[in-house]
Amino acid sequence: GDDASAAYQPSLTTLGQIQVEIPGRKPGDPVMTPSEYQDANTIYFQRCAGCHGVLRKGATGKALTTDITRPNGFEYLRDFITYGSPAGMPNWGTSGDMTEEQVDAMARYLLLEPAVPPEWGMAEMRDSWKVIVAPEDRPTEKMNDIDIDNLFSVTLRDAGEIALIDGASYEIKTIIETGYAVHISRISASGRYLFVIGRDAKVVMIDLWMETPGPVAEIKVGSEARSVETSKFEGYEDQYAIAGAYWPPQFVIMDGDTLEPLRIKSTRGMTYDEQDFHPEPRVAAILGSHYKPEFLVNVKETGKIMMVDYSDIDALKITEINAERFLHDGGLDSTQRYFLTAANARGKIVVIDTKESKKVAVIETEGETPHPGRGANINHPTYGPVWATSHLGDDTVALIGTDPEGNPDHAWKMVQQLYALGGGSLFVKSHPTSNHLYVDATLNPDAETSGSVAVFKIDELGQEEPEYTVLPLVEWAGIAEGQPRVVQGEFNQAGNEIWFSIWNAADLESAIVVVDDKTLEMKHVIKDERLVTPTGKFNVFNTRADVY
Numbered sequence: 001g002d003d004a005s006a007a008y009q010p011s012l013t014t015l016g017q018i019q020v021e022i023p024g025r026k027p028g029d030p031v032m033t034p035s036e037y038q039d040a041n042t043i044y045f046q047r048c049a050g051c052h053g054v055l056r057k058g059a060t061g062k063a064l065t066t067d068i069t070r071p072n073g074f075e076y077l078r079d080f081i082t083y084g085s086p087a088g089m090p091n092w093g094t095s096g097d098m099t100e101e102q103v104d105a106m107a108r109y110l111l112l113e114p115a116v117p118p119e120w121g122m123a124e125m126r127d128s129w130k131v132i133v134a135p136e137d138r139p140t141e142k143m144n145d146i147d148i149d150n151l152f153s154v155t156l157r158d159a160g161e162i163a164l165i166d167g168a169s170y171e172i173k174t175i176i177e178t179g180y181a182v183h184i185s186r187i188s189a190s191g192r193y194l195f196v197i198g199r200d201a202k203v204v205m206i207d208l209w210m211e212t213p214g215p216v217a218e219i220k221v222g223s224e225a226r227s228v229e230t231s232k233f234e235g236y237e238d239q240y241a242i243a244g245a246y247w248p249p250q251f252v253i254m255d256g257d258t259l260e261p262l263r264i265k266s267t268r269g270m271t272y273d274e275q276d277f278h279p280e281p282r283v284a285a286i287l288g289s290h291y292k293p294e295f296l297v298n299v300k301e302t303g304k305i306m307m308v309d310y311s312d313i314d315a316l317k318i319t320e321i322n323a324e325r326f327l328h329d330g331g332l333d334s335t336q337r338y339f340l341t342a343a344n345a346r347g348k349i350v351v352i353d354t355k356e357s358k359k360v361a362v363i364e365t366e367g368e369t370p371h372p373g374r375g376a377n378i379n380h381p382t383y384g385p386v387w388a389t390s391h392l393g394d395d396t397v398a399l400i401g402t403d404p405e406g407n408p409d410h411a412w413k414m415v416q417q418l419y420a421l422g423g424g425s426l427f428v429k430s431h432p433t434s435n436h437l438y439v440d441a442t443l444n445p446d447a448e449t450s451g452s453v454a455v456f457k458i459d460e461l462g463q464e465e466p467e468y469t470v471l472p473l474v475e476w477a478g479i480a481e482g483q484p485r486v487v488q489g490e491f492n493q494a495g496n497e498i499w500f501s502i503w504n505a506a507d508l509e510s511a512i513v514v515v516d517d518k519t520l521e522m523k524h525v526i527k528d529e530r531l532v533t534p535t536g537k538f539n540v541f542n543t544r545a546d547v548y
Protein backbone atom coordinates (compact mmCIF):
# COMPACT_ATOMS: atom_id res chain seq x y z
CA GLY A 1 0.00 0.00 0.00
CA ASP A 2 0.89 3.66 -0.17
CA ASP A 3 2.97 5.09 2.62
CA ALA A 4 1.46 8.54 3.03
CA SER A 5 4.52 10.08 4.63
CA ALA A 6 6.75 8.86 1.79
CA ALA A 7 4.17 9.97 -0.75
CA TYR A 8 4.27 13.55 0.47
CA GLN A 9 7.96 14.13 0.55
CA PRO A 10 8.20 17.27 -1.56
CA SER A 11 9.62 16.02 -4.82
CA LEU A 12 10.18 17.27 -8.30
CA THR A 13 8.37 16.46 -11.45
CA THR A 14 9.33 17.68 -14.87
CA LEU A 15 7.54 18.61 -18.04
CA GLY A 16 10.20 19.52 -20.51
CA GLN A 17 12.19 21.94 -18.45
CA ILE A 18 9.48 22.73 -15.93
CA GLN A 19 10.41 21.74 -12.40
CA VAL A 20 7.60 21.87 -9.91
CA GLU A 21 7.39 20.97 -6.24
CA ILE A 22 4.56 18.83 -5.01
CA PRO A 23 2.80 21.26 -2.73
CA GLY A 24 2.95 20.28 0.94
CA ARG A 25 0.35 17.98 2.35
CA LYS A 26 -2.61 19.21 4.35
CA PRO A 27 -4.87 17.13 6.57
CA GLY A 28 -7.49 15.35 4.50
CA ASP A 29 -5.47 15.47 1.29
CA PRO A 30 -5.92 12.49 -0.99
CA VAL A 31 -3.12 10.00 -1.21
CA MET A 32 -0.88 10.16 -4.26
CA THR A 33 2.49 8.59 -4.77
CA PRO A 34 5.22 10.82 -6.20
CA SER A 35 5.10 8.95 -9.50
CA GLU A 36 1.31 9.23 -9.70
CA TYR A 37 1.64 12.92 -8.97
CA GLN A 38 4.24 13.37 -11.69
CA ASP A 39 2.15 11.55 -14.25
CA ALA A 40 -0.96 13.53 -13.31
CA ASN A 41 0.99 16.79 -13.45
CA THR A 42 2.26 15.97 -16.94
CA ILE A 43 -1.24 15.06 -18.10
CA TYR A 44 -2.55 18.27 -16.57
CA PHE A 45 -0.07 20.38 -18.56
CA GLN A 46 -0.63 18.47 -21.78
CA ARG A 47 -4.39 18.11 -21.71
CA CYS A 48 -5.96 20.49 -19.24
CA ALA A 49 -3.88 23.63 -18.70
CA GLY A 50 -4.72 25.04 -22.16
CA CYS A 51 -8.33 25.59 -21.08
CA HIS A 52 -8.17 25.66 -17.26
CA GLY A 53 -4.89 27.55 -16.80
CA VAL A 54 -1.59 26.59 -15.16
CA LEU A 55 -2.81 27.91 -11.81
CA ARG A 56 -6.25 26.36 -12.47
CA LYS A 57 -8.04 29.69 -12.27
CA GLY A 58 -10.15 28.88 -15.35
CA ALA A 59 -10.68 30.54 -18.75
CA THR A 60 -12.23 28.56 -21.61
CA GLY A 61 -12.70 25.82 -19.00
CA LYS A 62 -13.98 26.24 -15.43
CA ALA A 63 -11.77 27.17 -12.49
CA LEU A 64 -10.31 24.11 -10.71
CA THR A 65 -8.87 25.69 -7.60
CA THR A 66 -9.30 23.69 -4.41
CA ASP A 67 -12.09 25.94 -3.07
CA ILE A 68 -14.12 24.54 -5.98
CA THR A 69 -12.76 21.00 -6.38
CA ARG A 70 -12.90 20.03 -2.69
CA PRO A 71 -16.59 20.78 -2.07
CA ASN A 72 -17.40 18.93 -5.32
CA GLY A 73 -15.33 15.99 -4.19
CA PHE A 74 -13.50 13.07 -5.75
CA GLU A 75 -16.44 11.21 -7.31
CA TYR A 76 -17.83 14.28 -9.01
CA LEU A 77 -14.44 15.09 -10.53
CA ARG A 78 -13.83 11.49 -11.60
CA ASP A 79 -17.21 11.31 -13.38
CA PHE A 80 -16.80 14.71 -14.99
CA ILE A 81 -13.40 13.78 -16.40
CA THR A 82 -14.73 10.40 -17.54
CA TYR A 83 -17.89 11.57 -19.29
CA GLY A 84 -17.22 15.24 -20.15
CA SER A 85 -19.98 17.76 -20.71
CA PRO A 86 -21.87 19.23 -23.67
CA ALA A 87 -20.37 22.64 -22.87
CA GLY A 88 -17.02 21.51 -24.23
CA MET A 89 -15.30 19.38 -21.59
CA PRO A 90 -13.94 16.35 -23.47
CA ASN A 91 -14.97 12.86 -22.36
CA TRP A 92 -11.42 11.81 -21.49
CA GLY A 93 -12.48 8.48 -19.99
CA THR A 94 -15.07 7.17 -22.43
CA SER A 95 -13.08 8.38 -25.46
CA GLY A 96 -10.19 6.16 -24.35
CA ASP A 97 -7.75 9.10 -24.10
CA MET A 98 -7.21 8.40 -20.41
CA THR A 99 -7.31 5.06 -18.65
CA GLU A 100 -9.52 4.52 -15.60
CA GLU A 101 -6.40 4.73 -13.41
CA GLN A 102 -5.37 8.01 -15.01
CA VAL A 103 -8.83 9.52 -14.52
CA ASP A 104 -8.75 8.40 -10.91
CA ALA A 105 -5.34 10.02 -10.41
CA MET A 106 -6.45 13.24 -12.13
CA ALA A 107 -9.42 13.54 -9.79
CA ARG A 108 -7.11 13.18 -6.77
CA TYR A 109 -4.56 15.58 -8.31
CA LEU A 110 -7.23 18.27 -8.60
CA LEU A 111 -7.95 18.03 -4.87
CA LEU A 112 -4.38 19.12 -4.16
CA GLU A 113 -3.11 22.68 -4.43
CA PRO A 114 -1.85 23.58 -7.94
CA ALA A 115 1.87 23.31 -8.51
CA VAL A 116 3.42 26.62 -9.53
CA PRO A 117 6.08 26.32 -12.23
CA PRO A 118 9.11 28.60 -12.01
CA GLU A 119 9.57 31.99 -13.64
CA TRP A 120 11.46 32.35 -16.93
CA GLY A 121 13.33 35.63 -17.24
CA MET A 122 16.18 37.02 -19.32
CA ALA A 123 18.80 34.65 -17.89
CA GLU A 124 16.79 31.56 -18.82
CA MET A 125 15.88 32.98 -22.22
CA ARG A 126 19.48 33.81 -23.06
CA ASP A 127 20.58 30.33 -21.91
CA SER A 128 18.11 28.73 -24.29
CA TRP A 129 18.86 31.10 -27.19
CA LYS A 130 20.86 29.69 -30.10
CA VAL A 131 21.89 31.34 -33.33
CA ILE A 132 22.34 28.33 -35.58
CA VAL A 133 23.35 30.27 -38.68
CA ALA A 134 24.54 33.85 -38.07
CA PRO A 135 23.02 36.54 -40.32
CA GLU A 136 26.37 37.12 -42.06
CA ASP A 137 26.61 33.40 -42.93
CA ARG A 138 23.16 33.28 -44.52
CA PRO A 139 22.54 33.49 -48.26
CA THR A 140 22.26 36.98 -49.75
CA GLU A 141 19.73 35.78 -52.29
CA LYS A 142 17.26 32.93 -52.57
CA MET A 143 19.24 29.72 -53.13
CA ASN A 144 16.38 27.41 -54.08
CA ASP A 145 13.77 27.26 -56.83
CA ILE A 146 10.85 27.07 -54.40
CA ASP A 147 7.93 29.40 -55.10
CA ILE A 148 8.07 30.70 -51.54
CA ASP A 149 4.86 32.70 -51.66
CA ASN A 150 2.88 29.58 -52.49
CA LEU A 151 4.60 27.36 -49.93
CA PHE A 152 2.57 25.92 -47.02
CA SER A 153 3.99 25.47 -43.54
CA VAL A 154 2.07 22.54 -42.03
CA THR A 155 2.02 21.79 -38.30
CA LEU A 156 2.78 18.11 -37.59
CA ARG A 157 1.47 18.39 -34.08
CA ASP A 158 2.49 15.20 -32.31
CA ALA A 159 5.70 14.77 -34.27
CA GLY A 160 6.96 18.18 -33.09
CA GLU A 161 7.74 19.09 -36.67
CA ILE A 162 6.56 21.19 -39.57
CA ALA A 163 6.37 20.14 -43.21
CA LEU A 164 7.03 22.67 -45.96
CA ILE A 165 4.81 21.67 -48.87
CA ASP A 166 4.90 23.19 -52.35
CA GLY A 167 1.54 24.74 -53.23
CA ALA A 168 1.67 23.76 -56.91
CA SER A 169 3.23 20.27 -56.96
CA TYR A 170 2.06 19.20 -53.44
CA GLU A 171 5.59 17.91 -52.90
CA ILE A 172 6.97 17.88 -49.35
CA LYS A 173 10.07 20.03 -49.77
CA THR A 174 11.41 19.38 -46.28
CA ILE A 175 10.44 18.41 -42.75
CA ILE A 176 11.87 20.49 -39.92
CA GLU A 177 12.07 19.53 -36.26
CA THR A 178 10.62 22.34 -34.20
CA GLY A 179 9.61 21.34 -30.71
CA TYR A 180 6.92 19.72 -28.65
CA ALA A 181 3.40 20.14 -30.09
CA VAL A 182 4.20 23.00 -32.42
CA HIS A 183 1.16 25.28 -32.58
CA ILE A 184 1.30 28.04 -35.22
CA SER A 185 3.49 29.44 -38.00
CA ARG A 186 3.80 33.13 -38.89
CA ILE A 187 5.89 34.71 -41.64
CA SER A 188 8.01 37.86 -41.69
CA ALA A 189 6.75 40.78 -43.78
CA SER A 190 9.32 40.13 -46.53
CA GLY A 191 8.34 36.47 -46.74
CA ARG A 192 11.87 35.28 -46.06
CA TYR A 193 11.63 34.08 -42.47
CA LEU A 194 9.19 31.62 -41.03
CA PHE A 195 8.59 31.55 -37.26
CA VAL A 196 6.99 28.64 -35.45
CA ILE A 197 6.10 28.25 -31.80
CA GLY A 198 5.30 25.11 -29.82
CA ARG A 199 3.33 24.57 -26.64
CA ASP A 200 6.71 24.16 -24.95
CA ALA A 201 7.31 27.86 -25.78
CA LYS A 202 10.15 27.11 -28.16
CA VAL A 203 10.36 29.55 -31.08
CA VAL A 204 12.19 28.34 -34.18
CA MET A 205 13.15 30.76 -36.96
CA ILE A 206 13.53 29.23 -40.43
CA ASP A 207 15.24 30.85 -43.42
CA LEU A 208 13.28 30.10 -46.59
CA TRP A 209 16.13 31.39 -48.79
CA MET A 210 18.51 28.55 -47.90
CA GLU A 211 19.04 25.79 -50.43
CA THR A 212 17.01 23.58 -48.14
CA PRO A 213 15.09 25.84 -45.78
CA GLY A 214 16.09 25.18 -42.18
CA PRO A 215 16.40 26.69 -38.71
CA VAL A 216 18.73 29.67 -38.25
CA ALA A 217 17.83 30.55 -34.64
CA GLU A 218 15.81 29.28 -31.69
CA ILE A 219 14.83 30.32 -28.19
CA LYS A 220 12.55 29.17 -25.36
CA VAL A 221 10.41 32.05 -24.10
CA GLY A 222 8.75 30.24 -21.18
CA SER A 223 7.29 26.82 -20.47
CA GLU A 224 3.90 27.14 -22.21
CA ALA A 225 3.08 29.32 -25.22
CA ARG A 226 0.85 29.66 -28.27
CA SER A 227 1.67 32.84 -30.20
CA VAL A 228 4.41 34.37 -32.34
CA GLU A 229 4.32 37.30 -34.76
CA THR A 230 6.62 39.71 -36.57
CA SER A 231 6.73 43.47 -37.22
CA LYS A 232 4.82 44.30 -40.39
CA PHE A 233 4.55 48.09 -40.44
CA GLU A 234 6.27 49.84 -43.33
CA GLY A 235 9.88 50.60 -42.45
CA TYR A 236 9.99 47.88 -39.77
CA GLU A 237 9.59 44.81 -41.99
CA ASP A 238 11.45 41.80 -40.49
CA GLN A 239 12.95 43.99 -37.74
CA TYR A 240 11.31 42.41 -34.68
CA ALA A 241 9.67 39.17 -33.66
CA ILE A 242 7.40 38.81 -30.63
CA ALA A 243 6.28 35.71 -28.74
CA GLY A 244 3.57 35.48 -26.10
CA ALA A 245 3.64 32.92 -23.29
CA TYR A 246 0.93 31.19 -21.27
CA TRP A 247 3.51 30.52 -18.57
CA PRO A 248 5.07 32.66 -17.27
CA PRO A 249 2.41 35.19 -18.28
CA GLN A 250 4.54 37.54 -20.41
CA PHE A 251 5.64 38.46 -23.90
CA VAL A 252 9.09 39.10 -25.29
CA ILE A 253 10.21 41.29 -28.17
CA MET A 254 13.15 39.78 -30.05
CA ASP A 255 15.54 40.79 -32.79
CA GLY A 256 13.99 39.81 -36.13
CA ASP A 257 17.26 38.46 -37.53
CA THR A 258 18.52 36.40 -34.61
CA LEU A 259 15.72 36.00 -32.00
CA GLU A 260 17.93 37.72 -29.45
CA PRO A 261 15.58 38.54 -26.56
CA LEU A 262 15.45 42.31 -26.12
CA ARG A 263 12.56 43.25 -23.90
CA ILE A 264 10.33 41.09 -21.69
CA LYS A 265 7.04 42.43 -20.41
CA SER A 266 4.98 40.69 -17.74
CA THR A 267 1.22 40.71 -18.28
CA ARG A 268 0.36 40.17 -14.60
CA GLY A 269 -1.97 42.80 -13.27
CA MET A 270 -5.56 43.82 -12.74
CA THR A 271 -8.63 42.45 -14.51
CA TYR A 272 -10.14 45.15 -16.71
CA ASP A 273 -13.56 45.10 -15.03
CA GLU A 274 -13.32 44.29 -11.32
CA GLN A 275 -9.73 45.51 -11.18
CA ASP A 276 -8.57 42.69 -8.95
CA PHE A 277 -5.08 41.25 -9.30
CA HIS A 278 -4.69 38.21 -11.54
CA PRO A 279 -1.46 36.21 -11.26
CA GLU A 280 -1.77 34.39 -14.60
CA PRO A 281 -3.09 36.56 -17.45
CA ARG A 282 -1.93 34.47 -20.39
CA VAL A 283 -0.96 35.87 -23.75
CA ALA A 284 -3.25 34.56 -26.50
CA ALA A 285 -3.22 35.85 -30.10
CA ILE A 286 -0.71 38.50 -31.20
CA LEU A 287 -1.12 40.51 -34.37
CA GLY A 288 1.30 42.86 -36.14
CA SER A 289 -0.47 46.09 -37.17
CA HIS A 290 -0.26 47.33 -40.77
CA TYR A 291 -1.22 50.87 -39.69
CA LYS A 292 1.32 51.62 -36.96
CA PRO A 293 4.54 50.19 -35.56
CA GLU A 294 2.49 48.19 -33.06
CA PHE A 295 1.80 44.66 -31.90
CA LEU A 296 -1.68 43.88 -30.61
CA VAL A 297 -1.34 41.49 -27.69
CA ASN A 298 -4.44 39.69 -26.37
CA VAL A 299 -4.18 39.26 -22.61
CA LYS A 300 -6.65 36.53 -21.85
CA GLU A 301 -7.66 36.53 -18.18
CA THR A 302 -7.54 40.27 -17.50
CA GLY A 303 -9.43 41.00 -20.74
CA LYS A 304 -7.06 43.64 -22.06
CA ILE A 305 -5.57 44.23 -25.47
CA MET A 306 -2.11 45.76 -25.23
CA MET A 307 -1.12 47.81 -28.25
CA VAL A 308 2.65 47.68 -27.95
CA ASP A 309 4.51 50.42 -29.85
CA TYR A 310 7.85 48.97 -30.97
CA SER A 311 9.24 52.14 -32.55
CA ASP A 312 11.40 52.64 -29.44
CA ILE A 313 11.62 49.47 -27.38
CA ASP A 314 13.81 51.23 -24.84
CA ALA A 315 10.85 53.49 -24.05
CA LEU A 316 8.07 51.01 -24.61
CA LYS A 317 4.68 52.70 -25.01
CA ILE A 318 1.68 50.48 -24.44
CA THR A 319 -1.92 51.51 -25.05
CA GLU A 320 -3.88 49.20 -22.80
CA ILE A 321 -7.45 48.75 -24.00
CA ASN A 322 -10.20 47.37 -21.78
CA ALA A 323 -11.77 44.69 -23.95
CA GLU A 324 -13.44 41.64 -22.42
CA ARG A 325 -12.20 38.67 -20.44
CA PHE A 326 -10.87 35.48 -21.96
CA LEU A 327 -9.54 36.92 -25.19
CA HIS A 328 -8.37 34.15 -27.49
CA ASP A 329 -7.94 34.34 -31.26
CA GLY A 330 -8.83 36.82 -34.00
CA GLY A 331 -7.84 38.54 -37.22
CA LEU A 332 -8.19 41.61 -39.42
CA ASP A 333 -11.10 42.83 -41.55
CA SER A 334 -10.61 43.05 -45.34
CA THR A 335 -9.16 46.59 -45.15
CA GLN A 336 -6.70 45.39 -42.46
CA ARG A 337 -7.59 48.39 -40.32
CA TYR A 338 -9.79 46.64 -37.76
CA PHE A 339 -8.82 43.75 -35.49
CA LEU A 340 -11.74 41.47 -34.58
CA THR A 341 -11.01 39.13 -31.70
CA ALA A 342 -13.00 36.67 -29.61
CA ALA A 343 -13.53 36.86 -25.87
CA ASN A 344 -14.60 33.26 -26.26
CA ALA A 345 -15.90 32.34 -22.81
CA ARG A 346 -17.94 35.58 -22.80
CA GLY A 347 -19.50 34.98 -26.24
CA LYS A 348 -18.27 38.26 -27.64
CA ILE A 349 -16.17 39.76 -30.43
CA VAL A 350 -14.17 42.88 -29.61
CA VAL A 351 -13.29 45.27 -32.46
CA ILE A 352 -10.17 47.45 -32.31
CA ASP A 353 -9.38 50.24 -34.77
CA THR A 354 -5.64 49.78 -35.32
CA LYS A 355 -5.35 53.23 -36.94
CA GLU A 356 -6.78 55.15 -33.99
CA SER A 357 -5.73 52.62 -31.29
CA LYS A 358 -9.30 52.54 -30.01
CA LYS A 359 -11.96 50.00 -29.17
CA VAL A 360 -14.90 50.55 -31.52
CA ALA A 361 -17.32 47.81 -30.48
CA VAL A 362 -18.04 44.73 -28.39
CA ILE A 363 -20.52 42.46 -30.16
CA GLU A 364 -22.47 39.45 -28.86
CA THR A 365 -22.26 36.58 -31.35
CA GLU A 366 -25.45 34.91 -30.08
CA GLY A 367 -23.66 31.57 -30.14
CA GLU A 368 -21.66 29.62 -27.59
CA THR A 369 -17.89 30.22 -27.47
CA PRO A 370 -16.92 32.00 -30.70
CA HIS A 371 -13.70 30.56 -32.16
CA PRO A 372 -12.72 32.40 -35.36
CA GLY A 373 -9.05 31.53 -35.86
CA ARG A 374 -8.24 34.61 -37.90
CA GLY A 375 -11.85 34.68 -39.16
CA ALA A 376 -13.09 34.96 -42.75
CA ASN A 377 -13.77 38.13 -44.75
CA ILE A 378 -16.52 37.92 -47.35
CA ASN A 379 -18.47 40.37 -49.48
CA HIS A 380 -22.09 39.81 -48.52
CA PRO A 381 -24.74 40.45 -51.20
CA THR A 382 -26.91 42.43 -48.74
CA TYR A 383 -24.54 43.76 -46.07
CA GLY A 384 -21.31 44.37 -47.96
CA PRO A 385 -17.99 43.46 -46.32
CA VAL A 386 -18.56 41.18 -43.31
CA TRP A 387 -16.29 39.05 -41.11
CA ALA A 388 -17.31 35.59 -39.91
CA THR A 389 -16.71 33.38 -36.89
CA SER A 390 -18.00 29.92 -36.05
CA HIS A 391 -18.45 28.54 -32.53
CA LEU A 392 -17.03 25.76 -30.39
CA GLY A 393 -20.26 25.27 -28.47
CA ASP A 394 -22.90 25.20 -31.23
CA ASP A 395 -23.53 25.07 -34.98
CA THR A 396 -23.92 28.81 -35.54
CA VAL A 397 -21.80 31.14 -37.65
CA ALA A 398 -21.98 34.86 -36.86
CA LEU A 399 -21.54 37.43 -39.64
CA ILE A 400 -20.48 40.90 -38.50
CA GLY A 401 -20.57 44.03 -40.68
CA THR A 402 -17.11 45.63 -41.06
CA ASP A 403 -17.70 48.61 -43.35
CA PRO A 404 -18.44 51.79 -41.36
CA GLU A 405 -18.02 53.99 -44.47
CA GLY A 406 -20.02 52.13 -47.14
CA ASN A 407 -22.49 50.29 -44.88
CA PRO A 408 -22.68 52.34 -41.66
CA ASP A 409 -26.04 50.85 -40.61
CA HIS A 410 -24.52 47.37 -40.43
CA ALA A 411 -21.04 48.17 -39.19
CA TRP A 412 -20.04 46.34 -35.99
CA LYS A 413 -23.41 44.62 -35.77
CA MET A 414 -24.15 40.98 -36.10
CA VAL A 415 -26.04 41.03 -39.41
CA GLN A 416 -26.78 37.34 -39.93
CA GLN A 417 -26.59 33.97 -38.22
CA LEU A 418 -25.93 30.85 -40.29
CA TYR A 419 -26.37 27.24 -39.19
CA ALA A 420 -23.59 24.87 -40.20
CA LEU A 421 -22.78 21.21 -39.48
CA GLY A 422 -22.74 21.18 -35.70
CA GLY A 423 -20.89 22.20 -32.56
CA GLY A 424 -17.16 21.81 -32.17
CA SER A 425 -16.22 24.14 -35.00
CA LEU A 426 -12.75 25.67 -34.81
CA PHE A 427 -12.15 27.57 -38.04
CA VAL A 428 -13.89 29.36 -40.92
CA LYS A 429 -12.15 30.36 -44.14
CA SER A 430 -12.68 32.30 -47.36
CA HIS A 431 -10.54 34.26 -49.84
CA PRO A 432 -11.09 37.54 -51.74
CA THR A 433 -11.46 35.64 -55.05
CA SER A 434 -13.74 32.92 -53.64
CA ASN A 435 -17.54 32.67 -53.64
CA HIS A 436 -17.40 30.24 -50.70
CA LEU A 437 -17.34 30.27 -46.92
CA TYR A 438 -15.99 27.04 -45.41
CA VAL A 439 -16.88 25.96 -41.85
CA ASP A 440 -15.31 22.95 -40.11
CA ALA A 441 -16.69 20.99 -37.10
CA THR A 442 -13.42 19.51 -35.89
CA LEU A 443 -14.33 18.67 -32.31
CA ASN A 444 -17.83 17.38 -32.95
CA PRO A 445 -18.24 13.95 -31.29
CA ASP A 446 -19.99 12.50 -34.36
CA ALA A 447 -17.41 11.05 -36.79
CA GLU A 448 -19.35 11.92 -39.94
CA THR A 449 -19.71 15.53 -38.81
CA SER A 450 -16.11 16.00 -37.68
CA GLY A 451 -15.02 14.36 -40.93
CA SER A 452 -16.81 16.89 -43.15
CA VAL A 453 -16.86 20.59 -43.92
CA ALA A 454 -19.84 22.85 -44.70
CA VAL A 455 -19.64 25.28 -47.63
CA PHE A 456 -21.91 28.31 -48.05
CA LYS A 457 -22.19 30.14 -51.37
CA ILE A 458 -21.55 33.81 -50.69
CA ASP A 459 -23.81 35.08 -53.49
CA GLU A 460 -26.69 33.09 -51.94
CA LEU A 461 -26.33 34.52 -48.44
CA GLY A 462 -29.12 37.03 -49.16
CA GLN A 463 -31.64 34.17 -49.12
CA GLU A 464 -33.89 33.53 -46.12
CA GLU A 465 -32.19 30.31 -44.87
CA PRO A 466 -29.00 29.85 -46.85
CA GLU A 467 -28.22 26.20 -47.49
CA TYR A 468 -24.79 24.68 -47.36
CA THR A 469 -23.09 21.88 -49.27
CA VAL A 470 -21.39 19.11 -47.27
CA LEU A 471 -17.99 17.90 -48.44
CA PRO A 472 -17.22 14.50 -46.82
CA LEU A 473 -13.48 15.00 -46.82
CA VAL A 474 -12.50 12.01 -44.67
CA GLU A 475 -14.42 9.75 -47.03
CA TRP A 476 -12.72 11.42 -50.00
CA ALA A 477 -9.33 10.87 -48.38
CA GLY A 478 -10.15 7.17 -48.10
CA ILE A 479 -9.09 6.80 -44.47
CA ALA A 480 -11.04 4.13 -42.66
CA GLU A 481 -9.19 3.78 -39.36
CA GLY A 482 -9.71 6.01 -36.32
CA GLN A 483 -11.85 9.16 -36.16
CA PRO A 484 -9.83 11.55 -38.30
CA ARG A 485 -11.04 15.13 -37.95
CA VAL A 486 -11.16 17.80 -40.62
CA VAL A 487 -9.43 20.94 -39.41
CA GLN A 488 -8.54 24.45 -40.62
CA GLY A 489 -8.99 25.26 -44.28
CA GLU A 490 -6.20 27.32 -45.87
CA PHE A 491 -6.18 28.75 -49.38
CA ASN A 492 -3.27 28.70 -51.79
CA GLN A 493 -1.88 32.04 -52.94
CA ALA A 494 -4.04 32.25 -56.08
CA GLY A 495 -7.17 31.53 -54.07
CA ASN A 496 -8.39 28.79 -56.40
CA GLU A 497 -7.91 25.85 -54.04
CA ILE A 498 -8.32 25.24 -50.33
CA TRP A 499 -6.42 22.67 -48.26
CA PHE A 500 -7.87 20.83 -45.24
CA SER A 501 -6.04 18.65 -42.74
CA ILE A 502 -7.42 15.19 -42.08
CA TRP A 503 -6.10 14.92 -38.51
CA ASN A 504 -5.91 11.36 -37.21
CA ALA A 505 -4.22 9.77 -34.17
CA ALA A 506 -0.41 9.79 -34.27
CA ASP A 507 -0.12 6.08 -35.11
CA LEU A 508 -2.78 6.18 -37.84
CA GLU A 509 -2.86 7.56 -41.37
CA SER A 510 -3.57 11.28 -41.78
CA ALA A 511 -3.77 13.36 -44.98
CA ILE A 512 -4.31 16.77 -46.53
CA VAL A 513 -7.20 17.08 -48.96
CA VAL A 514 -6.98 19.78 -51.63
CA VAL A 515 -10.38 21.05 -52.82
CA ASP A 516 -10.99 22.96 -56.06
CA ASP A 517 -12.71 26.13 -54.89
CA LYS A 518 -14.72 26.60 -58.11
CA THR A 519 -16.13 23.09 -58.49
CA LEU A 520 -15.98 21.98 -54.82
CA GLU A 521 -14.47 18.72 -56.04
CA MET A 522 -11.41 17.01 -54.70
CA LYS A 523 -8.31 17.97 -56.65
CA HIS A 524 -5.68 16.01 -54.78
CA VAL A 525 -4.93 14.05 -51.60
CA ILE A 526 -1.53 14.45 -50.01
CA LYS A 527 -0.59 11.27 -48.18
CA ASP A 528 2.85 10.51 -46.86
CA GLU A 529 4.00 8.53 -43.86
CA ARG A 530 5.79 11.63 -42.62
CA LEU A 531 2.47 13.53 -42.39
CA VAL A 532 1.87 12.71 -38.72
CA THR A 533 -1.08 14.58 -37.12
CA PRO A 534 -1.26 17.54 -39.51
CA THR A 535 -3.31 20.41 -38.01
CA GLY A 536 -2.62 24.07 -38.91
CA LYS A 537 -1.50 25.07 -42.41
CA PHE A 538 -0.08 28.45 -43.26
CA ASN A 539 0.30 29.62 -46.85
CA VAL A 540 3.28 31.99 -46.88
CA PHE A 541 1.67 34.76 -48.91
CA ASN A 542 -1.76 34.66 -47.24
CA THR A 543 -0.19 34.58 -43.79
CA ARG A 544 2.31 37.37 -44.29
CA ALA A 545 -0.18 39.61 -46.09
CA ASP A 546 -3.11 38.75 -43.78
CA VAL A 547 -5.35 37.49 -46.59
CA TYR A 548 -8.24 35.48 -45.16
Ligand code: DHE
Pocket residue numbers: 046047049050051060155157182183184199226227228283284285286287328329330373374426487488535536537
Ligand atom coordinates in the same frame (compact mmCIF):
# COMPACT_ATOMS: atom_id res chain seq x y z
FE1 DHE B 1 -4.83 26.62 -30.93
C1 DHE B 1 -4.25 29.38 -32.92
C2 DHE B 1 -4.48 28.55 -28.15
C3 DHE B 1 -5.96 24.02 -29.01
C4 DHE B 1 -4.77 24.58 -33.65
N1 DHE B 1 -4.43 28.59 -30.60
C5 DHE B 1 -4.26 29.58 -31.56
C6 DHE B 1 -4.07 30.85 -30.92
C7 DHE B 1 -4.12 30.62 -29.57
C8 DHE B 1 -4.36 29.20 -29.38
C9 DHE B 1 -3.97 31.65 -28.47
C10 DHE B 1 -3.87 32.19 -31.61
C11 DHE B 1 -2.42 32.45 -31.92
C12 DHE B 1 -2.20 33.74 -32.66
O1 DHE B 1 -2.97 34.07 -33.58
O2 DHE B 1 -1.25 34.47 -32.33
N2 DHE B 1 -5.21 26.33 -28.92
C13 DHE B 1 -4.98 27.26 -27.96
C14 DHE B 1 -5.32 26.72 -26.67
O3 DHE B 1 -5.14 27.29 -25.54
C15 DHE B 1 -6.03 25.44 -26.88
C16 DHE B 1 -7.51 25.67 -26.70
C17 DHE B 1 -5.72 24.31 -25.94
C18 DHE B 1 -4.31 23.88 -25.83
O4 DHE B 1 -4.01 23.15 -24.88
O5 DHE B 1 -3.49 24.25 -26.67
C19 DHE B 1 -5.70 25.20 -28.36
N3 DHE B 1 -5.30 24.62 -31.27
C20 DHE B 1 -5.72 23.74 -30.35
C21 DHE B 1 -5.87 22.41 -30.92
O6 DHE B 1 -6.24 21.36 -30.30
C22 DHE B 1 -5.59 22.52 -32.37
C23 DHE B 1 -6.88 22.26 -33.16
C24 DHE B 1 -4.56 21.52 -32.86
C25 DHE B 1 -3.17 21.75 -32.43
O7 DHE B 1 -2.33 21.83 -33.34
O8 DHE B 1 -2.92 21.83 -31.23
C26 DHE B 1 -5.17 23.98 -32.47
N4 DHE B 1 -4.57 26.92 -32.92
C27 DHE B 1 -4.57 25.93 -33.87
C28 DHE B 1 -4.32 26.54 -35.17
C29 DHE B 1 -4.19 27.93 -34.97
C30 DHE B 1 -4.35 28.13 -33.54
C31 DHE B 1 -4.27 25.77 -36.49
C32 DHE B 1 -3.92 29.00 -36.02
C33 DHE B 1 -5.15 29.32 -36.80
C34 DHE B 1 -4.94 30.38 -37.83
O9 DHE B 1 -5.52 30.22 -38.93
O10 DHE B 1 -4.22 31.35 -37.58
